[in-house]
Amino acid sequence: MKVPTYHLLGFFLFFFFYHRRAWAHYKFVVKEVPCTRLCSTKNILTVNGQFPGPTLYVHKGDTIIVDVYNRGKYNFTIHWHGVTQPRNPWTDGPEYITQCPIQPGAKFRQKIILTTEEGTLWWHAHSDWTRATVYGAMIIYPKWGTTYPFPKPDAEIPIILGDWWKQDIKEVLDELLLSGGEGNYSDAFTINGQPGDLYPCSKQDTFRLKVERGLTYLLRIINSAVQDMLFFAIADHNLTVVGSDASYLKPFKRSFIVISPGQTIDVLLEANQNPNHYYMAAKSYTVAAEGVFDNTTTTAIVEYSGNYTPSSPPLFPYLPYYNDTLASVNFTASLRSLADKEHPIDVPMEINTYLFYTLSMNTFPCPNNSCSGPNGTRLLASVNNISFVNPEIDILEAYYYCIPGVFGIRFPDFPPLFYNFTEEYYPLSYEIPTRGTEVKILDYNSTVELVFQGTSLLLGSDHPMHLHGFSFYVVGVGLGNFDNEKDPLTYNLVDPPLQNTIIVPVKGWLTIRFKANNPGVWYMHCHFDRHMVWGMDAVFIVKNGKSPEAKLPPPPNDMPPCYYKAVPITSKVANSLGPDICPIRMEIK
Numbered sequence: 001m002k003v004p005t006y007h008l009l010g011f012f013l014f015f016f017f018y019h020r021r022a023w024a025h026y027k028f029v030v031k032e033v034p035c036t037r038l039c040s041t042k043n044i045l046t047v048n049g050q051f052p053g054p055t056l057y058v059h060k061g062d063t064i065i066v067d068v069y070n071r072g073k074y075n076f077t078i079h080w081h082g083v084t085q086p087r088n089p090w091t092d093g094p095e096y097i098t099q100c101p102i103q104p105g106a107k108f109r110q111k112i113i114l115t116t117e118e119g120t121l122w123w124h125a126h127s128d129w130t131r132a133t134v135y136g137a138m139i140i141y142p143k144w145g146t147t148y149p150f151p152k153p154d155a156e157i158p159i160i161l162g163d164w165w166k167q168d169i170k171e172v173l174d175e176l177l178l179s180g181g182e183g184n185y186s187d188a189f190t191i192n193g194q195p196g197d198l199y200p201c202s203k204q205d206t207f208r209l210k211v212e213r214g215l216t217y218l219l220r221i222i223n224s225a226v227q228d229m230l231f232f233a234i235a236d237h238n239l240t241v242v243g244s245d246a247s248y249l250k251p252f253k254r255s256f257i258v259i260s261p262g263q264t265i266d267v268l269l270e271a272n273q274n275p276n277h278y279y280m281a282a283k284s285y286t287v288a289a290e291g292v293f294d295n296t297t298t299t300a301i302v303e304y305s306g307n308y309t310p311s312s313p314p315l316f317p318y319l320p321y322y323n324d325t326l327a328s329v330n331f332t333a334s335l336r337s338l339a340d341k342e343h344p345i346d347v348p349m350e351i352n353t354y355l356f357y358t359l360s361m362n363t364f365p366c367p368n369n370s371c372s373g374p375n376g377t378r379l380l381a382s383v384n385n386i387s388f389v390n391p392e393i394d395i396l397e398a399y400y401y402c403i404p405g406v407f408g409i410r411f412p413d414f415p416p417l418f419y420n421f422t423e424e425y426y427p428l429s430y431e432i433p434t435r436g437t438e439v440k441i442l443d444y445n446s447t448v449e450l451v452f453q454g455t456s457l458l459l460g461s462d463h464p465m466h467l468h469g470f471s472f473y474v475v476g477v478g479l480g481n482f483d484n485e486k487d488p489l490t491y492n493l494v495d496p497p498l499q500n501t502i503i504v505p506v507k508g509w510l511t512i513r514f515k516a517n518n519p520g521v522w523y524m525h526c527h528f529d530r531h532m533v534w535g536m537d538a539v540f541i542v543k544n545g546k547s548p549e550a551k552l553p554p555p556p557n558d559m560p561p562c563y564y565k566a567v568p569i570t571s572k573v574a575n576s577l578g579p580d581i582c583p584i585r586m587e588i589k
């Protein structure tokens with residue numbers, strides 16, 4: 001049979017592109033470049049010299065390879081935020097949790113395994129505070145041949161919200177840790193790397209979104225800020241929220257949204273107003289006192305095409321007052337999964353592991369009361385009264401190789417003390433946490449319900465909690481103390497949203513559910529980097545299941561090395577961790 005050549009060519013092209021896409025390969029060269037914002041220039045760390053970094057365009061189910069070359073001055077790691085990475089914690093990224101850092105001059109090949117994620121995610125550095133400038137979008141299109149659960153938008157635009165610090169970010173972190181106090185806050189917020197009109201020396205470079213009346217735009221909004229939850233709105237335009245954290249939502253309309261660091265929100269913008277210039281704007285949502293947070297506003301401009309005289313200045317949107325907690329909680333409570341035939345939900349209904357974690361701001365005594373926290377103390381933060389301390393060997397390797405002395409396995413399921421967590425007055429001694437590196441061990445396939453309870457210690461704060469390795473269903477949220485009897489009756493088990501980051505409201509609670517079907521070591525932390533370095537972190541170890549596809553595979557052979565003293569392991573010490581805890585026992589030399 002004679003096959004026309006163009007058929008063969010078509011077949012070849014299909015194969016070539018299909019496989020190229022399915023195994024996209026990127027090169028990330030991490031290096032410093034000079035960058036000017038707010039009338040001054042400093043060196044910032046970037047990927048490939050770009051700020052924000054390159055966008056990854058992929059399809060649902062793809063596997064991506066990224067070769068990360070550290071040509072910077074500091075230890076470095078990178079994390080694929082919201083990718084569950086089944087059985088692949090090895091290249092998840094958080095330093096001293098799943099790997100030791102990539103040292104200057106070194107290289108690490110990272111594999112990103114996408115499965116059910118579809119929509120918008122992002123990637124960012126996960127060492128010290130280098131993520132302040134090292135981040136980018138990850139756009140996950142539907143599988144080939146399928147489409148969105150809403151009319152195909154005419155164009156798609158990433159809107160990456162960030163913050164900008166005039167100071168070198170390493171200096172900000174060093175100062176924070178040295179002083180023990182609140183530390184500094186950012187000087188500006190940014191939209192796609194630009195502060196916008198309202199800041200000095202910024203007007204020229206303001207991000208402009210050109211739109212045509214009658215068309216619909218999908219804005220893929222990401223909050224990459226180090227420190228701040230943000231209100232975001234576009235003047236005279238409602239936003240139709242259709243997705244968050246790479247999972248679709250039942251569409252709902254809002255004049256503004258609330259987005260936490262780490263979170264992504266997809267919205268449809270209909271260009272249905274009179275041709276004009278309209279501001280899009282973002283500013284902080286915070287309960288911090290005036291004078292100790294960045295109260296500036298970042299803007300970009302939505303510009304209709306056509307012949308007209310734009311209003312000057314452009315029309316400005318309504319944004320709630322900085323501390324409008326009700327607006328924020330209302331937004332979180334409005335998220336609902338599609339939960340239809342094509343997008344079924346899988347919320348665990350029979351729970352076998354109940355956890356209750358308090359999230360607290362803390363103080364710690366400082367020699368001679370010489371720190372800058374309240375009464376000369378050092379500020380810390382904790383989960384269940386344990387302020388997490390990073391180990392020197394990453395927990396994943398310590399677990400895999402069964403290296404003793406790196407972490408403890410006694411992270412408590414409940415706080416040491418039940419009291420009125422949201423009361424205004426409490427004994428001062430409650431403020432002081434214990435410090436340690438404890439992990440919570442979960443059996444493979446266990447069904448977990450975790451209630452977060454924000455406490456009023458040091459007036460409390462909202463906490464955008466982020467879990468690596470899983471997406472979780474948010475089944476309930478409220479203000480005040482969690483009521484074990486009444487609140488579970490309000491749970492949404494029908495169409496709860498599937499998130500990887502969610503705001504636990506100040507002096508409030510929030511309940512998540514997930515199934516621990518991803519063996520390995522997975523970090524959970526507040527996505528305010530300040531709270532993270534103060535110790536509001538926890539680590540889950542999900543044990544291996546019985547079948548081969550439920551077991552943690554060996555590490556890639558280019559894992560960045562850790563430096564540690566050789567500890568000869570006797571089987572006695574190894575066994576003291578418990579018989580099922582270490583999948584592999586090896587003598588480390």
Ligand SMILES: *[C@@H]1O[C@H](CO)[C@@H](O)[C@H](O)[C@H]1NC(C)=O
Pocket residue numbers: 166167175184185187
């Ligand atoms: C905080 O930031 C400001 C503005 O960038 C800077 O002038 C100051 O030195 C920084 N440090 C402290 C401790 O305030």
Ligand SMILES: *[C@@H]1O[C@H](CO)[C@@H](O)[C@H](O)[C@H]1NC(C)=O
Pocket residue numbers: 236237238253255
């Ligand atoms: C936005 O939605 C609200 C409530 O549905 C409506 O009252 C308002 O007119 C809408 N605004 C625009 C600009 O479409």
Ligand SMILES: *[C@@H]1O[C@H](CO)[C@@H](O)[C@H](O)[C@H]1NC(C)=O
Pocket residue numbers: 290291292295
């Ligand atoms: C921002 O905070 C500064 C310092 O506290 C204050 O002077 C200024 O009025 C505030 N600006 C706004 C817009 O709230």
Ligand SMILES: *[C@@H]1O[C@H](CO)[C@@H](O)[C@H](O)[C@H]1NC(C)=O
Pocket residue numbers: 290323325
């Ligand atoms: C918000 O801040 C204002 C001004 O500082 C204050 O009067 C008000 O009580 C605060 N609201 C809440 C809910 O804390």
Ligand SMILES: *[C@@H]1O[C@H](CO)[C@@H](O)[C@H](O)[C@H]1NC(C)=O
Pocket residue numbers: 330331333334
């Ligand atoms: C949020 O606020 C809107 C408008 O006030 C209200 O209609 C809606 O019921 C609230 N939603 C939730 C979940 O509280």
Ligand SMILES: *[C@@H]1O[C@H](CO)[C@@H](O)[C@H](O)[C@H]1NC(C)=O
Pocket residue numbers: 367368
């Ligand atoms: C604390 O103060 C005492 C008396 O001034 C001084 O001798 C001591 O060195 C100080 N300790 C520290 C850790 O600064």
Ligand SMILES: *[C@@H]1O[C@H](CO)[C@@H](O)[C@H](O)[C@H]1NC(C)=O
Pocket residue numbers: 363374375428431458
């Ligand atoms: C500082 O000390 C005073 C006096 O002991 C106490 O009333 C106050 O609550 C303390 N502040 C904090 C934040 O611990």
Ligand SMILES: *[C@@H]1O[C@H](CO)[C@@H](O)[C@H](O)[C@H]1NC(C)=O
Pocket residue numbers: 420421422423424425
């Ligand atoms: C807990 O404290 C809050 C704030 O002071 C108060 O409103 C509430 O009634 C207290 N709850 C109980 C059960 O005492």
Ligand SMILES: *[C@@H]1O[C@H](CO)[C@@H](O)[C@H](O)[C@H]1NC(C)=O
Pocket residue numbers: 385415416417429430431432433434
């Ligand atoms: C946290 O633990 C410390 C040390 O055991 C204790 O003094 C403190 O009261 C605890 N705080 C709370 C809120 O349980």
Ligand SMILES: *[C@@H]1O[C@H](CO)[C@@H](O)[C@H](O)[C@H]1NC(C)=O
Pocket residue numbers: 444445517545546547550
């Ligand atoms: C884990 O759950 C999956 C899906 O419910 C099931 O197919 C599998 O058999 C379970 N494995 C174990 C070891 O329980």
Ligand SMILES: *[C@@H]1O[C@H](CO)[C@@H](O)[C@H](O)[C@H]1NC(C)=O
Pocket residue numbers: 075100101103392561562563
């Ligand atoms: C960089 O990482 C290596 C390996 O974990 C570690 O030994 C070293 O102390 C780190 N350097 C800094 C400055 O943190």
Ligand SMILES: [Cu+2]
Pocket residue numbers: 461462463464526527528531532536
């Ligand atoms: Cu926090």
